[in-house]
Amino acid sequence: MATQTPPSEGVVLFHPHFAGHDQISARTLGFWLYMLSDALIFAALFAAYGVLNNPMGAAGGPIATQVADPVEGFWQTCAVLGSVATYSLGTVALKSGNKGGVMFSIVLAILLAFIFLGFEAHDLLDLLAKGDGPTRSGFLSAFFVLVATHGLHMLFGIIWMLVMLVQIPLFGFNANVVARLLNLRMFWQFQATIWVILYVYVYMIGAF
Amino acid sequence: MSAPHSDPLAHPEVQQGNALRYISGFITTLLLMFAALMLTIRQHLPYVSYAEAVTGLAVLSLVTQATLFFGLDISRAHIWKSLSLLLTIPLFIISVGLTVWMFQSLATRTMLMPAGMLQQPTLLQ
Numbered sequence: 001m002a003t004q005t006p007p008s009e010g011v012v013l014f015h016p017h018f019a020g021h022d023q024i025s026a027r028t029l030g031f032w033l034y035m036l037s038d039a040l041i042f043a044a045l046f047a048a049y050g051v052l053n054n055p056m057g058a059a060g061g062p063i064a065t066q067v068a069d070p071v072e073g074f075w076q077t078c079a080v081l082g083s084v085a086t087y088s089l090g091t092v093a094l095k096s097g098n099k100g101g102v103m104f105s106i107v108l109a110i111l112l113a114f115i116f117l118g119f120e121a122h123d124l125l126d127l128l129a130k131g132d133g134p135t136r137s138g139f140l141s142a143f144f145v146l147v148a149t150h151g152l153h154m155l156f157g158i159i160w161m162l163v164m165l166v167q168i169p170l171f172g173f174n175a176n177v178v179a180r181l182l183n184l185r186m187f188w189q190f191q192a193t194i195w196v197i198l199y200v201y202v203y204m205i206g207a208f
Numbered sequence: 209m210s211a212p213h214s215d216p217l218a219h220p221e222v223q224q225g226n227a228l229r230y231i232s233g234f235i236t237t238l239l240l241m242f243a244a245l246m247l248t249i250r251q252h253l254p255y256v257s258y259a260e261a262v263t264g265l266a267v268l269s270l271v272t273q274a275t276l277f278f279g280l281d282i283s284r285a286h287i288w289k290s291l292s293l294l295l296t297i298p299l300f301i302i303s304v305g306l307t308v309w310m311f312q313s314l315a316t317r318t319m320l321m322p323a324g325m326l327q328q329p330t331l332l333q
Binding site (some may be wrong): 084 | 216217219221223225226227230231232233234237238241244245248249252255258259263265266269270272273277278279286288289292293296299300303304305309311312315318
């Protein structure tokens with residue numbers, strides 16, 4: 001039978017006056033942990049892609065060398081990194097409470113994100129037009145789902161930025177808005193991180 | 209982590225924003241990806257060496273992003289984020305690596321493929 005050892009005397013387990021995490025830190029840590037779990041969704045998709053990226057998975061259809069262009073992928077890399085850097089610079093303007101600077105950065109970040117999504121949509125629609133859609137083969141299913149899942153994350157980030165463009169003039173930089181802006185910075189930087197893995201794994205190594 | 213201020217803009221995570229760091233992160237990551245692109249286009253290296261080189265550049269790029277974009281370090285403000293990331297990375301690698309390895313083993317033992325297909329490089333070769 002299991003027994004529980006009583007805590008040693010003198011050990012302080014908690015203190016009623018300990019401030020703990022403040023509101024903003026608790027929210028950013030919680031969102032960070034959510035993003036790490038989101039990364040494991042991408043791990044599953046990368047695994048499926050790795051398994052199906054072979055001629056058997058392609059079932060006579062195109063393989064990675066025929067659907068993933070590393071040069072075009074590099075322009076997407078420029079767009080996504082540019083968008084992340086722009087938004088991050090906006091949070092530098094946040095330090096001094098510069099509403100105009102933050103909002104201008106968000107608008108630029110949205111524009112660059114649309115350029116990224118434009119490249120991605122062009123690629124996927126081009127494949128669909130050729131009859132090489134996600135139902136053509138297991139490989140194409142994995143490719144479409146992987147690329148589109150990242151694209152959906154980007155789209156969600158754009159919607160989040162649009163919401164912040166409304167909330168900043170409406171509420172100012174109160175604790176809630178600031179926490180959301182910080183979480184959005186992490187979320188946006190996370191998209192660049194996932195894209196770098198996707199670009200190297202799919203557009204470079206996968207298509208070599 | 210407790211902030212004695214009532215002004216949210218004085219919060220350490222807000223004050224952490226640094227233009228030089230973000231611009232350096234952008235340029236460094238872009239240069240690393242450009243180097244990887246050149247290796248891909250020129251195709252001078254055999255597949256395994258190429259995959260190792262490009263993976264190395266990607267790892268450098270991710271470290272750059274973690275330090276310059278996310279601003280992660282082992283300070284009191286960031287230790288839990290850094291630690292949780294370090295604990296998640298092996299899960300990510302194990303998930304992808306072991307899944308691909310298992311199916312690779314399965315394919316070579318059960319699939320009847322023409323000889324040419326078996327010689328096709330895969331992500332594990």
